[in-house]
Amino acid sequence: MTVGLFIPCYVNQFYPDAAKATLQLLQKLGVEVVYPAKQTCCGQPMANSGFAHLTSDCDALFIQNFAEFDYIVAPSASCVLHVKDHLHSAENEGKAEGIRGKIYELVEFLTDVLKIEKLDAVFPHKVGIHHSCHGLRGLYLSQMTELNAAPFSKPQQLLNMVSGLEQVSLDRPDECCGFGGTFCVAEEAVSVKMGKDRVTDHSKNGAEYITSSDLSCLMHLEGILHRNKSKVKVVHIAEILNATV
Incomplete structure (x- = not known):
């Protein structure tokens, strides 16, 4: 392969x-x-x-x-x-x-x-998962909460294999962050408000890190976190799954 x-x-x-x-x-x-x-x-x-x-x-x-x-x-x-x-x-x-x-x-x-069942990864932190719209509704990486269907989450499945990692529960686990590519330029005020809502959901539920399969979303959220002088950080899921310390 x-x-x-x-x-x-x-x-x-x-x-x-x-x-x-x-x-x-x-x-x-x-x-x-x-x-x-x-x-x-x-x-x-x-x-x-x-x-x-x-x-x-x-x-x-x-x-x-x-x-x-x-x-x-x-x-x-x-x-x-x-x-x-x-x-x-x-x-x-x-x-x-x-x-x-x-x-x-x-x-x-x-x-x-690859259908992996085990990872040699360590990440001793509280992590909130941001399910990006493209990943959620386009690639079906997770189940959409508005559907009356059995829940699943491929990112969560992988993060469950990481030693020391604690996943935090969110109030609105699959809500859009407001980035939307050029949407954040054309509709700045709406985009920022949506991003602030996502940051608040993660921070109030104790997340030390926000992770996702989309760095575009994380980039948007990181800007808001920096402006708010928040201690919460963003990290792509690959960095967590590859972490050894």
Whole structure:
């Protein structure tokens, strides 16, 4: 099994430790990982802003970089969902279709493909899980609370394997943080209020860290935490699952 490691542009620029943790974790689990050095943005920001017709070069480069791998894994639910739903190519639609079927967000790759049952990880802290909208309602990493259905949470399943970690219960466990990509620019006041609500839910329930499979959401929440001079920190789930001290 050879995995192509897809690191979204904002992760590469602002949170490289999460990218490194993803690589190290996969290698610990015996996966052969290759990082295509010419990769860049998948085109999600343009597509989500109504300019999907301008992403053809991004699509072509993505296909060029990742078509030949057995699997593609990324530490970002939103970027993975974009590729799953919107990667197309008039010249290479067969390869695009293949990629759409073999790209995975890290958490779902660990639970659904590798089916891991044990992790050598230690993180002695109280942690609250932020279920991002893309991960929750797009990739179905967790059950939506508004549905009358059996609950499940793939991130929670993995965090249960981490020694010393205590998961905190939230009042509204799957509420949107308000980031929404360009939404936080176009609707700043609404976005900030939603983010403050999420931060309050975590902090009042005792979380020392907020984790998620989407660093875009965590980036939004981190800004609010810093402005509030809060001691609560954000950390990508890959960094927790890879932690040994």
